[in-house]
Amino acid sequence: MAETICRALRDGALEGEHAPALTIKDTLSIPFGFHAFTHFLCNLSSNILSAKSQSQCLVLVTFSKSPSFYYDLLKSKGIDVQMTKNWLRILDCYSDPLGWKDGGSVDLVPNEIEKICKNVRDLDKLLSSILELGKGVVGQGKSRFSVAVDSVSGMLRHASVSSVANLISNLRSHGQISCVFWLIHSDLHEGRATAVLEYMSSVVASLEPIVAIGEKGSSENIFSLEQNSGKGKFNVRIKRRNGRVKAMSEEFHVERSGIKFMVISSGNGVVNKTLVPKVQFNLQLSDKELADRENVVLPFEHQGNGKDVEIYDGRRSLSVGQYDLGTPVMTTEKLHTKTDQGKGEIHYLRDSDDEHPDSDEDPDDDLDI
Structure with missing residues (x-):
């Protein structure tokens, strides 16, 4: 020193x-x-x-x-x-x-x-x-x-x-x-x-x-x-x-x-003191916890699962082979298989096709959970 x-x-x-x-x-x-x-x-x-x-x-x-x-x-x-x-x-x-x-x-x-x-x-x-x-x-x-x-x-x-x-x-x-x-x-x-x-x-x-x-x-x-x-x-x-x-x-x-x-x-008998504060919870992770953390799929990591990754920009437009987003939600629910039961979905529909993606309107108003 x-x-x-x-x-x-x-x-x-x-x-x-x-x-x-x-x-x-x-x-x-x-x-x-x-x-x-x-x-x-x-x-x-x-x-x-x-x-x-x-x-x-x-x-x-x-x-x-x-x-x-x-x-x-x-x-x-x-x-x-x-x-x-x-x-x-x-x-x-x-x-x-x-x-x-x-x-x-x-x-x-x-x-x-x-x-x-x-x-x-x-x-x-x-x-x-x-x-x-x-x-x-x-x-x-x-x-x-x-x-x-x-x-x-x-x-x-x-x-x-x-x-x-x-x-x-x-x-x-x-x-x-x-x-x-x-x-x-x-x-x-x-x-x-x-x-x-x-x-x-x-x-x-x-x-x-x-x-x-x-x-x-x-x-x-x-x-x-x-x-x-x-x-x-x-x-x-x-x-x-x-x-x-x-x-x-x-x-x-x-x-x-x-x-x-x-x-x-x-x-x-003199030991350097740690600067980590004394807290009531453990800040360290075990090997298993580290491995589990590495396997977590983050929201911004797009998963193709072998298919083309499509990023939806929120517009009510039709793409090739896609069903009409304006159809009732009941029609979509009929397409679910038994393996899909118990899973939730979020449908995001904009009020109009003319609305820009960077509009000041609160997007939470269009959520239908």
């Missing part, structure tokens, strides 16, 4: 559609969302550097870490930091978010990669700074760039939910944005804030503990949490363009080198 997210961020947006958006959310009980965020960040950076990604530049908006942290992170993953000036831009909202250290709104640092935002409350200015940094690398054409926000929770400390949602919506709908992804600590906010961000996302990745708090007894639960520290479930919900939602789950393990994802093992 993590690999599916990496491919979605790499492939980017389709022409005429909004850019894919990823929400990564964690809680205090499983605080490893930042490890997942840096995993996707480094993977996308590697794809951009090797020209495998749709985007040609990455704009990183930092709220929880300094730019130097990300330089060290990329260097530890084998990415040449000296080449970052060709594809990386950092909007620093961490060093001086409210402009207390110095006046001004936005300052450009000497290395031309970073830009310091000194008023994170002004999201309109923040949006223009993001677009300015990205376009400074890819230009004004059809080339695209990606945007990553390391903590939407830090943004929500200084701005309302509606303004943050408006910022993300403007990024997704911009013609030069390839993808957008961010991290949020869901238990720090009201459920409404998390729900809004999930609604705007095409992919939602949530980290959950393997053993829920309060699921077992206190002592047993604490022991289980200690045993599974650094481990958890990585639940992914992907929204398709046709409206369908695909839910997947796998395990993760946080190591010294980073976060690792693996398929859920049956030995852990």
Whole structure:
């Protein structure tokens, strides 16, 4: 599932559609969302550097870490930091978010990669700074760039939910944005804030503990949490363009080198739940029922039974060798053999021969059962 997210961020947006958006959310009980965020960040950076990604530049908006942290992170993953000036831009909202250290709104640092935002409350200015940094690398054409926000929770400390949602919506709908992804600590906010961000996302990745708090007894639960520290479930919900939602789950393990994802093992007692609703009737068919269904003659399947198939259009006309449809029904009943007794027939006679087959008249008025 993590690999599916990496491919979605790499492939980017389709022409005429909004850019894919990823929400990564964690809680205090499983605080490893930042490890997942840096995993996707480094993977996308590697794809951009090797020209495998749709985007040609990455704009990183930092709220929880300094730019130097990300330089060290990329260097530890084998990415040449000296080449970052060709594809990386950092909007620093961490060093001086409210402009207390110095006046001004936005300052450009000497290395031309970073830009310091000194008023994170002004999201309109923040949006223009993001677009300015990205376009400074890819230009004004059809080339695209990606945007990553390391903590939407830090943004929500200084701005309302509606303004943050408006910022993300403007990024997704911009013609030069390839993808957008961010991290949020869901238990720090009201459920409404998390729900809004999930609604705007095409992919939602949530980290959950393997053993829920309060699921077992206190002592047993604490022991289980200690045993599974650094481990958890990585639940992914992907929204398709046709409206369908695909839910997947796998395990993760946080190591010294980073976060690792693996398929859920049956030995852990974790089984994927079926999405079929619980109903009071059986939806499955036996082999005999399947065979009987195949033998059912459908109404639109014309059966000749060895004779020519004649399709009657409802007109009171005579055909070769056919008796007059205007004769009384009693005459027709006399033609029935004993084997036909007990069978019903439906005679359909139109009021006039001049009536068109596609007439607005209710055809049920002419039925004689």
